[in-house]
Amino acid sequence: MSALDAAKLERFEGKMLGVLNAAALALMTSIGHRAGLFDVMSRMRPAASAAIAAAAGLDERYVREWLAAMVTGGVVDYEPAGATYSLPREHAALLTRAARPDNVAATCQWISALGAVEDRVLECFERGGGVPAEAFARFHALAEEDGDALVASLMGGVLPLVDGLGASLERGIDVLDVGCGNGRALNHLAAAFPRSRFTGHSSTDEGVAAARAEAAELRLSNVRFARRDAARLSHMDEFDLVTAFDTVHDHPRPDAALRRLAGALRPDGVLLLREIAASGRLEDDVSHPLGPFLYTVSCMHCMTTSLASGGAGLGAMWGAERITRALAEVGLGRVEIRQLPRDSVAYYYVARK
Numbered sequence: 392m393s394a395l396d397a398a399k400l401e402r403f404e405g406k407m408l409g410v411l412n413a414a415a416l417a418l419m420t421s422i423g424h425r426a427g428l429f430d431v432m433s434r435m436r437p438a439a440s441a442a443i444a445a446a447a448g449l450d451e452r453y454v455r456e457w458l459a460a461m462v463t464g465g466v467v468d469y470e471p472a473g474a475t476y477s478l479p480r481e482h483a484a485l486l487t488r489a490a491r492p493d494n495v496a497a498t499c500q501w502i503s504a505l506g507a508v509e510d511r512v513l514e515c516f517e518r519g520g521g522v523p524a525e526a527f528a529r530f531h532a533l534a535e536e537d538g539d540a541l542v543a544s545l546m547g548g549v550l551p552l553v554d555g556l557g558a559s560l561e562r563g564i565d566v567l568d569v570g571c572g573n574g575r576a577l578n579h580l581a582a583a584f585p586r587s588r589f590t591g592h593s594s595t596d597e598g599v600a601a602a603r604a605e606a607a608e609l610r611l612s613n614v615r616f617a618r619r620d621a622a623r624l625s626h627m628d629e630f631d632l633v634t635a636f637d638t639v640h641d642h643p644r645p646d647a648a649l650r651r652l653a654g655a656l657r658p659d660g661v662l663l664l665r666e667i668a669a670s671g672r673l674e675d676d677v678s679h680p681l682g683p684f685l686y687t688v689s690c691m692h693c694m695t696t697s698l699a700s701g702g703a704g705l706g707a708m709w710g711a712e713r714i715t716r717a718l719a720e721v722g723l724g725r726v727e728i729r730q731l732p733r734d735s736v737a738y739y740y741v742a743r744k
Contacts, residue, residue: 416464417502419457424486424496428457432467433483437475492540493733500536501684504529505691512691521698530692531573531597538575541636544731545576546583552729552739553661556632560584564631567655569621569648570594570638574602574614581606581614590630592619594638622647626655636665637737640709641693643702646717653721656744662723664714664740668730671710680735711738718742 423429431447432438440458444451458476461467466486468477478486486496504527511522524530541549550556560566563586568577571591581589593599593616602616621635622644633652642648652662667685669676676682689707698704715726723742730738 412464414502416460416466417499419460419464420466420486420496420499421503422457423461424494424500426457428454429478429483429486429496430488432476432478433480433487433489435477437468437470437473437477439473439475443476492543494540497536497540500529500533501688504533505687508691512695515695515698519698521695521700521704523699524696527692527696531595534572535575535601537637538572541576542579545579548731549663549739552731553632553663553741556661559631560587563587565629566590566632566634567626567630568592569619569624569633569635569652570641571598571602571616573598574605574616576636577614577616578602578605578609578611581611582609585613587613589614591616592621592624594618594620622651624651624655626651628655628657630655631657631660632663633660634663634665637667639664640666640705640707641697642705643697643700645703645705646720649717649723650721653718653723653744658744660743662718662740662742664718664742665737666709666714666740667707668734668736668738669708669710671708671713676708676710685736714738714740 426447426449428443428447428449432443435443435446438446440455441451443458444454447454458467458469462469462476466478466482468479469475470477484490485493488494488497491497507528508522508526511526515521550560560580561584563584566577566580566587566589568589568591571577571593574591574593577589577591581587591602591614593602596618599616599618606614606616621638621642633655635648635652639645639648639652656662667689669679669685676686679685686708694704694706697706711728715728718724718726718740722744725743727741728738729741
C-alpha cells in the first residue's frame with residue numbers, strides 16, 4: 392500500500408462509492424417509472440407515504456422504502472416535521488411520462504433489463520458467441536417506450552432535419568421505415584400526412600401485429616407493415632425517403648443492410664439514419680457524457696445479439712467516421728450529420744446519392 396498514490400486511491404474509492412449509489416438509484420428510478428410513482432407524485436402536493444401509495448394503488452410499506460431511496464438519492468424532497476414527500480417540478484420534468492422524450496426514468500429501465508442477462512453475457516465472455524434477442528424479456532416493452540419518445544420528437548424535431556421534408560410529405564411521397572418496431576412512429580406519420588404512402592418493416596411478428604392493429608384502429612389506408620430482413624430487401628428505386636432508427640448497428644450484416652437501403656431509394660431520395668452519437672475512437676468517446684452507459688448497452692445488447700446471429704458484432708458505438716465511410720461505399724456520398732438540441736445520445740445522418 393505504501394507504493395500507492397494515497398490521494399488517487401481516495402478519489403477512486405469515492406468514485407466507486409458513487410457508482411454503487413448511482414446504480415442503485417437507477418434501479419429504483421426504473422421501479423418508480425414502471426409503478427407510475429413519478430407520474431402520481433407530479434400531480435400531488437407534499438404528502439405522506441400512505442397518501443402517495445393510495446393514489447398510486449400500491450402497498451404503503453414498499454412505497455415508503457422506495458421514497459427513502461429517492462430522498463437519500465436527492466430525487467424526492469422530504470419534510471421531517473410532517474413526514475411528507477414531494478417531487479420538485481424540475482425533477483418531474485425529467486422523470487414523468489408527460490416529459491417524453493426527456494424522460495430519463497424510462498431510460499433507467501435498461502439497467503435492470505440488462506442485468507437480467509448478466510449471467511448469459513458472462514458465459515459469452517468465456518466461450519464467445521452471443522445472447523439472442525429473444526433472451527431479452529423486456530426488450531419489446533422498452534422499444535415501445537422508445538417509439539413513444541420518437542413520436543414525441545418527430546414533427547418538431549426530426550423531420551425538420553431534412554430540408555423540405557415536411558412539404559414533400561404534405562404533397563405525397565413514398566416512405567420506407569426499416570426496423571419500425573411496433574410501427575407507432577410510422578402510423579403517426581401516416582395519420583399526419585394522408586397523401587404520402589408508408590411501408591414499415593419490422594424484425595418481429597409481434598411488432599408487425601402491433602403495428603397493423605394500431606393502423607386498423609386509426610383507420611389508416613396509406614400504411615402497410617411486413618416482417619422483413621433489411622439485408623434482403625427486394626425494393627429498387629421505389630422510395631423517396633428511407634428511414635432506419637437505431638437498427639443498422641444491430642444487424643448481423645450492416646454493410647448488406649445499408650446497400651439494400653440505398654438501393655431502395657429513388658435517384659433523388661434521402662436516407663435518414665439515426666445512430667448513437669459516437670466518434671468510433673475510444674480516446675474521443677471517453678469524454679462522452681453517457682459513454683459508460685452506451686458502451687454497456689452496446690456490450691450487453693447490441694453487440695451480443697448480432698454475434699448470436701453469426702453477425703459482425705458491430706456494436707452501437709461504431710461512430711460517425713465509420714458510418715459516413717459505410718454510406719459512401721453504398722453510393723450515398725453526400726452526408727450531413729445533424730443533432731437535436733439537448734440530445735447527446737443520437738446523430739441523424741441525412742444521406743443522398
